[in-house]
Amino acid sequence: MSMSRMLPLRLISLSKTHNQFAPLFQFLSISNGCSSSPINGKLQNHVELLKSRKSHHEFRTFCTAPDLASKKCVPCNSEDIRPMNEELANQLITKVPDWNLSDEGDKMKLVRSWKVKTFTKGLEFFQAIANVAEAEGHHPDLHLVGWNNVTVEIWTHSVGGLTENDFILAAKIDTLNLAHLLRIKPK
Numbered sequence: 001m002s003m004s005r006m007l008p009l010r011l012i013s014l015s016k017t018h019n020q021f022a023p024l025f026q027f028l029s030i031s032n033g034c035s036s037s038p039i040n041g042k043l044q045n046h047v048e049l050l051k052s053r054k055s056h057h058e059f060r061t062f063c064t065a066p067d068l069a070s071k072k073c074v075p076c077n078s079e080d081i082r083p084m085n086e087e088l089a090n091q092l093i094t095k096v097p098d099w100n101l102s103d104e105g106d107k108m109k110l111v112r113s114w115k116v117k118t119f120t121k122g123l124e125f126f127q128a129i130a131n132v133a134e135a136e137g138h139h140p141d142l143h144l145v146g147w148n149n150v151t152v153e154i155w156t157h158s159v160g161g162l163t164e165n166d167f168i169l170a171a172k173i174d175t176l177n178l179a180h181l182l183r184i185k186p187k
């Protein structure tokens, strides 16, 4: 397949199962000598989203925050889960705009901070997040510093980077009504 004839990725409707793309990935890897070519990476990332959606009948090339919050995290120890690249992370971060991408050396994480009213309300805040994490089987790193500064970091430890699970957990945390625990920012 001549690359120039390839539709821009967003127009490719991945209506078939992702196995159909394996030959294409091989072609891309061989043709440019590495499996991490940008196009190959993009295709693989979009297929990654497809796999994590467990849907082989339709594939949306974008998602919204409500979409993410209504999804379920997949087990982090499944053999085909891999960290996403920066390009996909930069697309997905727009769906959880109150979070930031942090790139600590070798791994990307989602990070967000809040100020809570009291130390114990900070623990209540953690408990609310812990309930979501336990339900999803996907857990954040929780920090409570200087008695009222809460920071939550989310990444997928089993792959040492970001997967869709992390964005799903962040979106679910954003649906929690925790305003009563937070110090209202002075105007």
Ligand SMILES: C[C@H](O)[C@H](O)[C@H]1CNC2=NC(N)=NC(=O)C2=N1
Residues within 6 Å of the ligand: 075, 076, 077, 137, 138, 139, 140, 154, 155, 156, 157, 158, 159
């Ligand atoms: C078996 C499964 O991989 C582990 O129990 C889960 C638990 N929660 C997790 N949470 C996060 N953030 N990353 C993981 O890799 C992870 N693994």
